[in-house]
Amino acid sequence: MPELPEVETVRRGLADLLPGREVQAAYQLESPKSFPNASADVEQFLLNSKVTAVRRRAKVLLIDLSSDYTLVIHLKMTGQLVFRGKTSFGAGHPNDSLIGELPDRSTRVVFEFADGSRLYFNDQRKFGWVKLMPTLEVPNIDFMKKVGPEPLEADFSLAQFRERFRRRANTNIKAALLDQTVVAGVGNIYADESLWGARIDPRRLVKSISDQEFDLLYNELRNVMNLAIEKGGSTDKNYVNAEGKRGSYMDFARVFRRENQACPRCGSKIIKIRHAGRGTHLCETCQE
DNA sequence: CACTTGACCTGTCCGC
DNA sequence: TGCGGACAGGTCAAGT
Numbered sequence: 001m002p003e004l005p006e007v008e009t010v011r012r013g014l015a016d017l018l019p020g021r022e023v024q025a026a027y028q029l030e031s032p033k034s035f036p037n038a039s040a041d042v043e044q045f046l047l048n049s050k051v052t053a054v055r056r057r058a059k060v061l062l063i064d065l066s067s068d069y070t071l072v073i074h075l076k077m078t079g080q081l082v083f084r085g086k087t088s089f090g091a092g093h094p095n096d097s098l099i100g101e102l103p104d105r106s107t108r109v110v111f112e113f114a115d116g117s118r119l120y121f122n123d124q125r126k127f128g129w130v131k132l133m134p135t136l137e138v139p140n141i142d143f144m145k146k147v148g149p150e151p152l153e154a155d156f157s158l159a160q161f162r163e164r165f166r167r168r169a170n171t172n173i174k175a176a177l178l179d180q181t182v183v184a185g186v187g188n189i190y191a192d193e194s195l196w197g198a199r200i201d202p203r204r205l206v207k208s209i210s211d212q213e214f215d216l217l218y219n220e221l222r223n224v225m226n227l228a229i230e231k232g233g234s235t236d237k238n239y240v241n242a243e244g245k246r247g248s249y250m251d252f253a254r255v256f257r258r259e260n261q262a263c264p265r266c267g268s269k270i271i272k273i274r275h276a277g278r279g280t281h282l283c284e285t286c287q288e
Numbered sequence: 289c290a291c292t293t294g295a296c297c298t299g300t301c302c303g304c
Numbered sequence: 305t306g307c308g309g310a311c312a313g314g315t316c317a318a319g320t
Contacts, residue, residue, distance in 0.1 A: 001313070059314075076314050078298085106298090125297045127314070143315085171291060180315080188313055237300090237312080277293070278313065 001239050002059060002075040004151070004185025005228035006247065010081055011056040013242025014119075017083045018051040018063065022114040034108035034123060035130045045069035046132055058147045058184035062138060070135040078106070078238045079121065079128030086116035097244045098235065124238060148183045151221055161218045165206050173209060174202035175276040177221075186221065189234050189249075189256050192281045194221040196255045201287045202280050227252065255281040 002010070023046050028035050049065040056062065061081070063071040073081065084102055102120045103110060109121040109130055121130055138144060148164055149156050164183055168176040176182055177191040186194075195202050197220030200213055209217075233239060233247030236257065240246060250257065254264050259272035259281055268285035 003314090074314080076296095077312075123297095124299070125312090127296065168290080175291085178314085279311080 001077050001187070001189075001234070001236055002079065003187035003190055003234075004059060005190070005225050005249070006233035006239050007056055007059045007061060007075065007185070008229050009233040009241050009247060010075075011054050011061055014061070014063070014081065014083065015054040017242060018054055018119070020050060021117065022050045023047055023065070023111055024114045025112040026109065028109050029103060029107050033126060034121065034128065035132075041069070041132050046071070057144065058150070058180060059187070060143070064135055068135050069132055070138055072131045072133060072138060072141075073121070074128050076123070076125070076127035076129075078124040080106075080123070080238065080240050080244075081242060082120045082122065082240060082244045083242050084118050084120065084244075098238075098240045098246050099244045143180075146181045148179075148181050151183050151185060152225060158215055158218045162211065162214045165209070165214070169205070169207040171206060172202065172276060173200060173204050173206055173217075174278070174280060176206050178276065178278070183221075185225075188278050188280075189236075189253070190221065190224055190228065192256045193224045193254060196282060196287060197224060199287050201284075202275055202282055255283065257281065 026042055026046055045067040046065065046069065049067040049069070051063055052066055053064040054061065055064065059074065061073040063073065065071070075081070082099065082102060104122065106122040106124045107120050108123050108126070111119040149160065161183070165176055168179060168182060174191055174195065177186050178188070192202070194217060198213060198216035200209065200217060228234060228249040231247055231249040231252060232241055232245070234249040234253070235246035236250060255270050258270050261270055262268070263270050263283035263286060266283060266286045268283055270281060270283050272279055272281050274280070
């Protein structure tokens with residue numbers, strides 16, 4: 001669920017909240033798997049270090065520390081990173097807060113800062129993870145070496161976009177969009193949304209897509225992701241930002257989770273099918 | 289090498 | 305009301 005716009009929203013929130021805070025304690029609740037290399041390194045390179053920056057690459061969050069180590073975090077499907085100030089517990093949450101008192105039963109890892117504030121890593125389905133590693137080694141992990149370019153970077157060109165898809169000529173366009181080695185950060189929501197915007201049927205083979213259609217898709221993907229960031233991401237079930245609040249992109253979605261509703265472009269009924277191993281939403285009338 | 293499928297988990301929903 | 309099964313979807317390993 002957290003895709004590029006959701007992870008970027010969390011990043012922006014944490015970038016406002018964390019830098020300068022000193023980690024005083026870090027511990028896991030119930031699930032050692034969420035923080036598998038929590039070991040001697042934690043004591044030496046995490047405790048008493050200050051957060052210096054919060055970065056993002058694809059769907060991965062990077063919290064840099066003054067020790068020259070980095071917390072590398074993947075939220076996968078149900079991960080949340082929620083910050084709570086020393087006194088912001090319990091009652092008084094804004095109406096759009098999705099979660100209440102923390103820790104809750106999905107809390108896996110807790111980071112405590114010297115000023116009494118805390119960062120909670122929650123993850124219902126336990127697919128997400130936190131790893132601590134030297135900052136200089138982050139670019140060397142397999143995922144970082146394979147992952148494609150950031151689609152919202154100013155220098156990401158249409159020519160580059162088309163070029164990246166050539167390696168997946170014989171698969172369908174939706175599977176290729178979801179492939180992180182082609183373009184970084186696209187998941188199920190924005191794949192369906194951008195294909196609708198470009199009027200492309202998700203089942204089409206990549207090699208059948210024309211230059212003009214790639215042009216449309218390139219623009220739609222960037223537009224839809226920029227809009228989603230502006231709306232604070234999509235909250236379908238679990239996703240919340242760094243303050244525990246929902247995102248509102250789902251109010252603007254054209255096809256995702258809108259099966260049986262009218263296509264906003266042609267009025268035909270939107271359908272949901274199983275494709276590329278995913279629930280896939282489309283309008284068969286205007287996506288060809 | 290290109291491509292597809294299943295596994296990893298838990299909570300929720302649907303049909304009987 | 306209880307219960308089994310399908311489903312949710314990011315990534316990687318294992319399969320064809």
